Amino acid sequence: MLSQTNTSSIRSWALTIAGCLVSALGLAQPGPGPNEKAMQETRDIAAAMLKELGQTLQTAMANGGPENAIGVCKTQAPEIAQNLSSKYQVQVARVGTRARNPVMGVANEWQSQALKQFESRLARGDKPYDIEFVQLTKSGAYDLELRYAKPIVLQPMCTACHGSPDQISPEVKAKLEQLYPNDKAVNYKPGELRGAVVVTRILSH
Ligand code: HEC
Known part of the structure; x- marks a missing residue:
């Protein structure tokens, strides 16, 4: 108590x-100033990304198992991010603590900083939905860049493609090896930080 x-x-x-x-x-x-509104919208964009991704993946897994769902992660995840980015005029992406996709999944400097903070807060027992990262930096002479991140934590279903070697089927393993020869995104355990949804946007004055 x-x-x-x-x-x-x-x-x-x-x-x-x-x-x-x-x-x-x-x-x-x-009152709801423009920046506060942008902040809330940014939170909603990250939440939408997580929700859509989760639902799409779950459906693909139910319909054809992990072998079928690899395509979802490869093509639909970037598509969902792209759609949200153009709809809201922001940049949405997801990055990993260890990346599978060496082009799109690697965290830059502020994103690595966010991931580090998430690791220590999760280790302290904070819940993923309570955790977020917000940073404002100057962009050019007048504008501000808002950087936002929300943790992605591994769930049991993710181990079929991100777990230990005995959790990944030979078929999936073969496909992953072929598509991602430098894959680092394995050996994750449920509850562990897998990465983050990251949103970057310019706030004009
Ligand atoms: C069917 C296999 C499969 C499952 C299941 C799966 N992933 Fe992935 N994941 C992938 C593939 C393939 C990529 C690389 C996508 C790309 O090319 O951008 C990936 C990439 C990622 C990335 C982007 C960073 C990186 O490593 O490139 C994150 C974050 C991620 N997955 C989280 C999850 C989470 C969380 C779950 C469970 C809810 C999950 N994945 C389930 C196959 C899977």
């Missing part, structure tokens, strides 16, 4: 600090 009280008071304390930082950066303004 005591520890729960402590945790929640620490959490509200941390939220207050985070809130101060956010308002200092001009994200939170009294």
